[in-house]
Structures are given as structure tokens and as C-alpha cells.
Amino acid sequence: MDINGASSAALSSRQTLDSNGGYAEEYLLPTNHLGGRGADGIGSINNSGREGLGPMGGGNNEWKYEMRREAQQIIPGLYLGPFQSSTNLTKMKLMGITHVLCIRDKKESSLIYPRFPTEFRYMTLDISDNTDQNLITIFPKCRDFIEEAMTMGGTVLAHCNGGIALSPAIVVGYLMWKFNLSADNALAYVQSKRYCVSTMSFQNQFKEYEPIQMAQKMVQNAGFGAGMGNVNKRQALDEEDGEEDEEDRRRKQPMRSELISDISMD
Template sequence: MDQDQVQAAIQGPVDVEWRYEMRRECQEILPGLLLGPFVASKSLDTLLNLGVTHMCKMIFTMLAVVGIRLTRLLSVCIRDAKEAFSVKPRFPDRFQYKVLDVEDNEEQNLIRLFPEAKTFIDQAIDQGGRVLVHCNGGISLSPAFVVMFVMERCQLSWEDALHFVQNRRYCISPNGGFLAQIKEYEAIYKANIAHAAFPPTAPRIIARRKREDDDDEEEERNEDRKRPLMDDNADDDAMQL
């Protein structure tokens, strides 16, 4: 896409009028990727109507769900352990749940958890599924994961990725700690792309050549030590001649 197309994609649909009650619904961020609140995951009819297949729940003081289209629906759950009594798998007979417990504070390392969630979401979308990512309110935690996902999948800056998601779910507002990690993740994913494009093979060749040169120098030194010294008497005889 050229720059104008990128900006148009970031801007999102311009014919949607945001209403307050829409925060209780979920919105499509990318084809096959939806973002919303916990309430969206509590209705089996809603999930089935949305075509959710792989479900990934990320719970913090909030819950997040993701889904993939298979014969049996799947789910990943990341939650604060204190919420286990209320934030728990709702449809164990219909979904396979994976639960990850995290701490509910701005110091929580989301970057460490993100690769596992990203792999799950990628597989869901690539297999033709529809993924619902949600937390309790769909305001901070789950949007942070979705922003990082959109950033890397579409290779955007953190600002463009944030605007991309905000222009589709207007009520999102990642907290300060999450926003700092979103910014940090831009450099991480770009470094990973650069590393994959240019694997560091040359330094190993140079290092091997250096070891070979060092071995040659050591062998020459050893040869010097083995050479017999000239006899002093032989030197005197030579001088007399």
C-alpha cells in the first residue's frame, strides 16, 4: 500500500457514529480480529453469531478472549488470580480454555506475555477463524495487546497502530504502563524483522579466520623455538676465515 492507502486504513470507517452504549459491544479491528468487553464473551449466542472460533481470554482486572474456527472452540485466558472465582471459563463444554494469571498493576510485563498471544491470534486468523479479544471493559488491557498485534502485523509505528485501533473502538485508553510498553514494542518488533532479514553470519566467518590466523602465528612461534642456536665456536671460526 502507498502512504495514502495506509493513512486511509488507519483512519478507519468514517461513516460510523460512535455511541456510548457501543462500548458494551465488540468492534472489528482487522478482518477476523474483534475487540470488546468481558460482557461480549458471556453470551454463547453472541459468540456464535460473531463466528468466533478460537477464543483467547486475557484477564487482568479484566478478561480477554480470543477464538479460532475449529470443530471444537478454543480459548486462552490471562487473568489476575484474585479474579479466578468470577473470571473463569463460561462454556467449558464448547471451548477449550488456556488460563494465564498475571498481576494487576502498571508494572506488569505485557511484552513477555505478548508473543504467546500473538502466535495464538495469528494461527486463528491464518486458519480463517474470527478472533474476539476482550478484557473486563475493553478499555486498557486487551486493547494494549491488540495495538501491539496490529503494529507488528501491519508493520506500523506505535502511534499509527494506536490510532488504527482507536478509530474502530473509540473508547480504548491503555494505562500509562501499558502505553510505555506499546512504545517499547515498536523497536522490538522492528529489530526482530531486521535480524531475520540479515542473519549475523559474517561475524562468525571473521572469528573463524582470526582463529586460523592465530593458529598459524602460534605454529610459527613453535617452529622458531625448535631451531638450534648457532655454535659460538662456529662464529669465531667464521670470523677468522
């Protein structure tokens, strides 16, 4: 069970009627703790909100090879794609892109760089596509960048060179944190939206990140809310104790002075 009271490892499903009159299976993932329908609900995303993850897959759209050259919407406010998807200004504006998370290998810096720095806000990170690269230390800054954009009502395009490993790994980490998902569920969800994703180099790090992000959410939800109230209560009690101690010292001080005077006179 995750901290929201719902299992983050289990996928729920439902049958929906498709355009051909048949039935299609849709897989749903749990809403996050900010969800508008309750923390333990199973929600899907529509155009009116971002409260949770929607059905896995792209509906009735069959994945085609050329789609790997385009960006796919992972959740409202977050697209994932290759570098090529960040070079078409007209299309990016039609998608509503406001922020670009540019992930590249250092040796690609001369080819992959912000193309429209006056049009969008960029974060550019040099990351190696190998097992030695520590992604866990990079997740927080990427998470903050995406969260800031969404809070402003913006839309983020996360991309690397091919949109297959580096930027998908960052998006997987973000979904794990945002929705309290297991590594397997987060990866499955991203792959259902962008079929060509392959993040085998980072699988072990995803597993290591699971307990870390869960602990962070526990501190954030339990500690920041009720915990801050307890801190304030403790501070108030400490202040009261301090006042009482000072009053006791005042009462006791004359007694000690008189005693010292009596002893001196003797």
C-alpha cells in the same frame, strides 16, 4: 520517520462516496513491514489480507450505547470486547474465534474466567486497572499469543470485564508494536472501532513503550536480517583466522625447537 521509511505519527486520509451519495472522510494508517504492497505504502484491510490497518471508524455505522456489550473487530483476526462477548458460544463461532485473551483484575477471578476451555485456546492474565500496573512487561506475552493465533489463521477475542480499559490497553500496545504506531495513533484507531474505550490510566506507559517497541523492531529488522548475515560472515572470518594462526604455529614450532636444541648443545 519509523524504520519502514514512513512516518508512523501522521495519518493520511481520503474521501470516499457513501451510500447516501455524499462524501465521507476515511483516515488510514501505514501498513506494517510485512505488508504486501510495500513497507512505505498506506493500506487498508479487506477480507483477502491482513497486511495493514484499514480506515478508522466503523464505516457508516453510528456508535450506539448497546454496542459496548458486543465485541468489535479491530483488525482482521482480532476482536475487542467485554466479558459478555465471551459468553456466547454460538456468536463466537460465527465470528470465527479460535483464541481468547482474557484480561481481568484479580478480584474478578471468580466471575471472569474461561467459559469454553474445550472450544477455544485461552490466555488468562490478572492485571490491575490502576497506574501502578506495569503493562510493558505484559505486552510481549500477549503479542506472542495474538501473533501465534494469526499465524495459524485463527482469530483472537481480547476482553476484560467491560472492554473499556484493560483489554483495550493490551490491544493498543499490540498495534503499536505490529504497525510501528505512536501511542496516540494506536489509541485513536482502537477508539474509532470501539468508541467506549478509555485508557487514561495507562497513557504514560504507552508513551514509554513507543521508543521500546521501535528499538525492538530495529533490532528485529536490521539486526536479525542483515545482522545475522554479518554474524555468519564474522564466524567464517574467525574460523579462517583460526586456521591461519594454527598454520603459523606449525611453521614456527620447528624453528623454536631447533633454536632450543642449538642453545642446549652450546
